[in-house]
Amino acid sequence: MSRGLLVLGAHRSGTSALSRVLNLCGASLGDHLMGAAQGNEAGHWESAQAVAIDEALLQALDRRWNDLRPLPEGWAESAAADVATRAIADFAAAQLRAHPLWAIKDPRLCRLLPVWRKGLTQAGLEPTAVIIYRHPAEVAASLAARNGMARDEAMWLWWLHLADAIVGSRGLPRCVLSYDELLTDWRGTMARIAASTGVALDLSTQARFVDEFLAQDLRNHALPTAALPAAVDDLLRTLVAAREQPLALDDYAAGVARFASVVDLQGRALGDAWAALDAIAWQEQAQKLAQPEASPPATTLARALADQADQLARLAASDTTAESTSSADLREAARRAREHQARADALETELAQLGRAHRELLSRQQQQTATVSALRARVQRLQRKADLFAVLGGRAPWPTGALTRRLKAWRERKTTDATPFAPALSTQPNRLPALPPVREDTADVFLWCPQDWAQLDANTQTAARTRAAEGGRVFVMARAVIPHDQPGFRVEALPSVPGALQINLFAPQVPLVSPLEASAFAALRASLGELLAWTQSERTQSWGGDAHWRDLADCLPNQIHVAGEGASLAELPLSIVISTRDQLPFLRACLRSLDELSDYPAPEIIVVDNASRDGTADFLASWAAQRRHERRVITNADDRGQVVARNQGLQLARGDGLVLLTADSFVTAGWLRTLVAHLRRAPRRGLVLPTGPADGAGIDYADLDTMAVLARAFTARHAGLAQPLERATLHCALLRRAAFAEVGPFDESFAAGGFEDEDYCRRLRERGWQIARAEDVFVHHHPAPAFDPFEAARREQRLQADRAAFERKWGPSPPRELDRA
Numbered sequence: 001m002s003r004g005l006l007v008l009g010a011h012r013s014g015t016s017a018l019s020r021v022l023n024l025c026g027a028s029l030g031d032h033l034m035g036a037a038q039g040n041e042a043g044h045w046e047s048a049q050a051v052a053i054d055e056a057l058l059q060a061l062d063r064r065w066n067d068l069r070p071l072p073e074g075w076a077e078s079a080a081a082d083v084a085t086r087a088i089a090d091f092a093a094a095q096l097r098a099h100p101l102w103a104i105k106d107p108r109l110c111r112l113l114p115v116w117r118k119g120l121t122q123a124g125l126e127p128t129a130v131i132i133y134r135h136p137a138e139v140a141a142s143l144a145a146r147n148g149m150a151r152d153e154a155m156w157l158w159w160l161h162l163a164d165a166i167v168g169s170r171g172l173p174r175c176v177l178s179y180d181e182l183l184t185d186w187r188g189t190m191a192r193i194a195a196s197t198g199v200a201l202d203l204s205t206q207a208r209f210v211d212e213f214l215a216q217d218l219r220n221h222a223l224p225t226a227a228l229p230a231a232v233d234d235l236l237r238t239l240v241a242a243r244e245q246p247l248a249l250d251d252y253a254a255g256v257a258r259f260a261s262v263v264d265l266q267g268r269a270l271g272d273a274w275a276a277l278d279a280i281a282w283q284e285q286a287q288k289l290a291q292p293e294a295s296p297p298a299t300t301l302a303r304a305l306a307d308q309a310d311q312l313a314r315l316a317a318s319d320t321t322a323e324s325t326s327s328a329d330l331r332e333a334a335r336r337a338r339e340h341q342a343r344a345d346a347l348e349t350e351l352a353q354l355g356r357a358h359r360e361l362l363s364r365q366q367q368q369t370a371t372v373s374a375l376r377a378r379v380q381r382l383q384r385k386a387d388l389f390a391v392l393g394g395r396a397p398w399p400t401g402a403l404t405r406r407l408k409a410w411r412e413r414k415t416t417d418a419t420p421f422a423p424a425l426s427t428q429p430n431r432l433p434a435l436p437p438v439r440e441d442t443a444d445v446f447l448w449c450p451q452d453w454a455q456l457d458a459n460t461q462t463a464a465r466t467r468a469a470e471g472g473r474v475f476v477m478a479r480a481v482i483p484h485d486q487p488g489f490r491v492e493a494l495p496s497v498p499g500a501l502q503i504n505l506f507a508p509q510v511p512l513v514s515p516l517e518a519s520a521f522a523a524l525r526a527s528l529g530e531l532l533a534w535t536q537s538e539r540t541q542s543w544g545g546d547a548h549w550r551d552l553a554d555c556l557p558n559q560i561h562v563a564g565e566g567a568s569l570a571e572l573p574l575s576i577v578i579s580t581r582d583q584l585p586f587l588r589a590c591l592r593s594l595d596e597l598s599d600y601p602a603p604e605i606i607v608v609d610n611a612s613r614d615g616t617a618d619f620l621a622s623w624a625a626q627r628r629h630e631r632r633v634i635t636n637a638d639d640r641g642q643v644v645a646r647n648q649g650l651q652l653a654r655g656d657g658l659v660l661l662t663a664d665s666f667v668t669a670g671w672l673r674t675l676v677a678h679l680r681r682a683p684r685r686g687l688v689l690p691t692g693p694a695d696g697a698g699i700d701y702a703d704l705d706t707m708a709v710l711a712r713a714f715t716a717r718h719a720g721l722a723q724p725l726e727r728a729t730l731h732c733a734l735l736r737r738a739a740f741a742e743v744g745p746f747d748e749s750f751a752a753g754g755f756e757d758e759d760y761c762r763r764l765r766e767r768g769w770q771i772a773r774a775e776d777v778f779v780h781h782h783p784a785p786a787f788d789p790f791e792a793a794r795r796e797q798r799l800q801a802d803r804a805a806f807e808r809k810w811g812p813s814p815p816r817e818l819d820r821a
Helices: 015-024 048-060 079-095 113-122 136-147 151-168 179-184 186-197 207-214 230-242 247-258 260-286 298-318 320-393 402-416 458-469 518-535 547-553 584-597 616-626 642-652 671-681 704-717 737-743 755-766 789-810
Strands: 002-008 101-105 125-133 174-178 444-448 474-477 489-493 501-507 540-543 559-562 574-580 604-610 631-636 657-662 685-691 722-725 732-736 770-778
Touching: 002 015, 002 113, 015 101, 015 125, 015 179, 015 186, 015 207, 048 079, 079 113, 113 125, 113 151, 125 151, 125 179, 125 186, 125 230, 136 151, 151 230, 151 247, 174 179, 174 186, 174 230, 179 186, 186 207, 230 247, 444 458, 444 547, 458 474, 458 540, 489 518, 501 518, 518 547, 518 704, 559 671, 574 584, 574 642, 584 604, 584 616, 604 616, 604 642, 616 631, 631 642, 657 671, 657 737, 671 685, 671 732, 671 770, 685 737, 685 755, 704 770, 732 737, 737 755, 755 770, 755 789
Parallel strands: 002 101, 002 125, 125 174, 444 474, 444 540, 474 501, 540 559, 574 604, 574 657, 604 631, 685 770
Antiparallel strands: 489 501, 657 732, 685 732, 722 770
16 A cells, blocks of 8 residues: 655744755656745645645635635535545545655645545545644744734634644654754754655655755745734644654643544634734725725724724633633733724724825716716727628628727727726726836736735845836735715826826725625625736736735736745646548638747647548648647548547647637637636536637627637626536536546547537536536637538438437436537
8 A cells, every 4th residue: 555644833933945855866756746936936846736626625615725714614525625635545546646745745745634634535545644843933923924914813824733733643653853963954854854754754865855955045034022812822832742642642632632622713713803804904904995985984994903902802711721821812802992092093093094085085086987978989889880881891700890890999999998898996097107018028026915015025125126117017915895876996106106007996895804705805896807807917916925815816818927825836737639521711710829929838739630621730740840849640541520520630649738729710819728727726627618709709700810809808707707517518628537538538429519418518418518618718619611503412411420329328408509509
């Protein structure tokens, strides 16, 4: 049986360094690792798939990585836990079982150990545990610098992770070590791990590389001297003792279990208290921008905080046994409540001043509303004229001439000028500021702030100034939002960062407390869509580790890198499979769009030619010779049909993501990376499709240039949205390799008429895989040509035969548009 190590420790506690040393001593970490990121430049050294499983499970449980609340009662037996268990078993079987020694590292493991132990056991793996700790004061200082987290909040987060790790690892061979001893004596540390867990570690082969790795400056925060809360100090003493006396962990776990109900109540109360404190901080940031009527009175906020303090005080008195570990934290929360009462009184005076400013803004808003109404009427008149021009100009796939050029220019002005299509109620007096053009050699940076620019760490500020000075576009996303019932945003220059712009999104409610509720997230996502429609970003880069913005930052299109807690995932290797027969003009256009617009590192492209008679074979031979390592061609001597050709390409493909594409498709900028992002957001999402012209998007165009302009505006406003599907026609689709391995190839008993696609969708759903359509990706599919009467009759005959075969397999099929796709 394959054995391995679960690396358990709180965030910022040296788990990454330990994972890398174990890797150099012979432990496999999986196939795809998280990359380095700001705040963790030496690398995370953790499996991207393991992180994705943990993030998905926490999200299903309505929790985040920095949540102070206990997990819901009975969570380990929930449906979400069952899904995660299956995903862990699949991951372990595919990436770990073949290795004699492996290691898994993710700080979230501490809180999710029951599910990981169950999944690894199902995969036939034998886990052991290594618990690494760092002084909690150093961890708190590191989290404050990277995430803007309060000291006491970080202390409680440290306690939760290590207490859960101690309880969850009971019964496993385990070893406790400190971050200090790893840095000072890694050989002795590895020897102690091997002796305690029974695993075999190679300390000699890569010793030079371990020395070089640990020689880096991996300690960024010195030990503060302030006293620790009683509960945190008690756990720290237990961990120090457990290095020599492992039974100390069992005693501590028994104590935690004995007072589990009290710990849960305390955790919920503290979590609510920190949320209230966070709300006060939000109010301070938003009060300069917010409309007074939309903000709760300061006295109400202070009263709510005082209620939280009273609740904590009652909890402390409810159980004298728990008082020794919680009283210090409760007194600190009550003291903070009194301080914020004084701050709330000061806010009352400032809110009165804002009231006067608000009345002046309302007057200006009425004037702008009248202007907007007049502009909307003008646009409607122009739309009717444009529709008439489209009719007069015909519907050819690629028309040319003055009429088409004027229509394209009008469409571009409609989506870029300061008209009603620009963000509503912007505080700019006339129009939004002019933006420099999108650069092809760099991505637009969206910098997500814990509060505002001033609270970012010095390294991030320096990097942002450098990018802006080099001509890059930098958008500083301030946490304070502007209350408004319509999506939009405010733009203002940052005097301290020439070339950068600060953005405040619109949302109906302030403050917005972490984690974001569904309605709040939807409002912010809509405002982000308006921002993206204005910036017209083709490639994006997300900076900042603040967890409050995590889901919103994930909505950015064609995102190359995410810095901070959600570090960059390794690019998913992709294979694109195209089948064709006598479609050379369309095939040329399709391959040209892949070459110019994919913006993805070296996807493998496989073209299967079904005995074309129009020169396709000669063209493909020349095309493949240009880049033999990325381009592959299969030439069939006779027409074997689209379904067989598709299976031939899939069998040859080497990627972990399999893209199915018809030769009469034309892609748009950023399509691949955005589809991959949708696939990764849900571990059981097996198939993702883009939006197309037949999906009711309302994008009407007469040529591909106009399509690109209108599709960019549509996908920007739908950033991050995905629509669940039960069936689809697969003109373009991204299929997960694991789903294909489980479901198998397409059924070759069907001809190419749509039933093979619906059959495959049903087989996917039957195995528990999900299907979705990404609304922020648009791919053009050319409409099917008209058939001559004889060919139409043969096609109808094949279609009816396929329908009969499908209904024998699945039962009666309801009427559907797929029949004529």
